[in-house]
Amino acid sequence: MIIRRKNYLYPGIFRAYARHLAAGELVAGPSRERFEAAFTRSIGVPFGTLTSCGTHALMLALEHYRAVGSLPPDAEILIPAFTTYIVPELLDYMGVRYRTIDILPGRTTMDAADLEAKVGPATRAVLVTHLMGNMCDLAVLEVCRRRGLLVIEDCAQVHGARWSDAAGTPAGGLGDAAFYSFGYNKIITSCNGGILLTRDAALHAHARRRMGATAEPTALNVSKKLFVAVAENVMTHAPFAWALVPFLKHDAALKRWKRRYNHFAHDQFDDFRRLSNVQAAWALEQLDALPETLERRMRQERALEADAPVSVSFVERRPGDVSYLVIARVSDASACREALFRAGIDTGIGTTIMEAFGGVEGQPGLARSLATYVQLPAHFDLSERAVELIRRSLSAFAHEP
Numbered sequence: 005m006i007i008r009r010k011n012y013l014y015p016g017i018f019r020a021y022a023r024h025l026a027a028g029e030l031v032a033g034p035s036r037e038r039f040e041a042a043f044t045r046s047i048g049v050p051f052g053t054l055t056s057c058g059t060h061a062l063m064l065a066l067e068h069y070r071a072v073g074s075l076p077p078d079a080e081i082l083i084p085a086f087t088t089y090i091v092p093e094l095l096d097y098m099g100v101r102y103r104t105i106d107i108l109p110g111r112t113t114m115d116a117a118d119l120e121a122k123v124g125p126a127t128r129a130v131l132v133t134h135l136m137g138n139m140c141d142l143a144v145l146e147v148c149r150r151r152g153l154l155v156i157e158d159c160a161q162v163h164g165a166r167w168s169d170a171a172g173t174p175a176g177g178l179g180d181a182a183f184y185s186f187g188y189n190k191i192i193t194s195c196n197g198g199i200l201l202t203r204d205a206a207l208h209a210h211a212r213r214r215m216g217a218t219a220e221p222t223a224l225n226v227s228k229k230l231f232v233a234v235a236e237n238v239m240t241h242a243p244f245a246w247a248l249v250p251f252l253k254h255d256a257a258l259k260r261w262k263r264r265y266n267h268f269a270h271d272q273f274d275d276f277r278r279l280s281n282v283q284a285a286w287a288l289e290q291l292d293a294l295p296e297t298l299e300r301r302m303r304q305e306r307a308l309e310a311d312a313p314v315s316v317s318f319v320e321r322r323p324g325d326v327s328y329l330v331i332a333r334v335s336d337a338s339a340c341r342e343a344l345f346r347a348g349i350d351t352g353i354g355t356t357i358m359e360a361f362g363g364v365e366g367q368p369g370l371a372r373s374l375a376t377y378v379q380l381p382a383h384f385d386l387s388e389r390a391v392e393l394i395r396r397s398l399s400a401f402a403h404e405p
């Protein structure tokens with residue numbers, strides 16, 4: 005069974021863990037400041053604050069905007085209809101009202117025209133979410149600016165990507181606030197982690213204050229994160245992967261399991277901890293290797309796409325995008341998922357790729373995407389044989405009568 009998602013255990017993760025353990029620097033130490041400064045510099049903004057995960061960073065920004073009156077209690081934030089469930093979960097938890105915006109057909113990001121049409125009197129902010137390696141169009145930013153809306157960039161899935169402005173500004177460099185995730189299977193992973201980025205000194209001061217008052221994890225908490233990463237990685241190898249089949253096959257079971265499990269692997273909204281030193285060290289080593297990582301991911305994506313039949317296309321990459329999740333576009337996504345599953349390829353059978361919020365009514369781009377998008381396995385250590393099997397299976401499906 006070729007599982008769709010897999011945690012990346014980068015070469016060096018155990019060495020770094022052992023080194024930090026021996027030095028008594030698992031939790032606190034100099035790598036935190038080093039990584040925070042290096043990542044912030046790489047985006048080109050003046051302020052960055054490490055957090056325990058991307059969700060935590062978003063929470064800090066929303067808290068601040070509420071406290072300074074930029075997001076009054078009756079205000080709403082617009083978010084894409086296609087994203088990860090944890091974002092609306094956090095908004096519900098914080099009591100922040102939101103409405104959803106359609107995505108562009110053939111892409112995974114917001115439709116600027118739908119955004120423009122849905123801005124209402126209560127709208128104060130937009131979560132500009134770059135998804136699956138794809139950057140939002142500049143037009144989305146232009147609508148926000150013209151309508152005087154706060155821009156919070158969600159960069160959880162686009163490490164190394166750039167806006168299509170003349171300067172090629174890195175993702176996260178144009179918003180009022182931005183956050184990245186270093187979650188378990190992200191392009192850079194610290195086995196959960198995040199950073200809040202901004203040019204706004206007041207937001208930065210709030211983030212600093214809050215993180216100063218946030219509890220440290222214990223060495224056991226930190227070690228558990230590595231354990232989770234290893235255990236998940238092992239589970240995705242045959243024969244263990246076959247044990248996951250009942251979960252993969254049943255939409256409802258998978259979703260329930262995924263959420264419960266994610267709450268285990270993730271800090272809780274009301275119990276966020278600081279990012280530990282060793283996790284920052286892991287992320288720093290991967291930041292240094294990011295150009296090669298992106299190149300390798302793009303090479304693999306091109307191999308998956310090579311010689312595709314005419315009836316199969318792929319979610320388009322534009323200059324500035326990176327390769328993260330690889331999405332094939334077919335005539336009938338659920339039939340294609342079934343066919344690939346029979347060939348031993350998990351594409352999230354019966355499930356949508358990410359999750360759709362607010363329903364598909366009035367969101368034709370999303371409806372069309374859900375009916376035609378299939379997420380292919382595209383993780384770091386996909387073998388050439390696996391790539392070949394995926395290509396052949398996709399081709400066989402396309403040629404089925």
Ligand SMILES: Cc1ncc(COP(=O)(O)O)c(C=O)c1O
Binds near residue numbers: 060133160185198
């Ligand atoms: C698009 C998107 N936004 C936000 C998040 C939340 O990040 P984290 O899991 O680090 O809290 C994720 C990660 O799953 C994501 O993919």
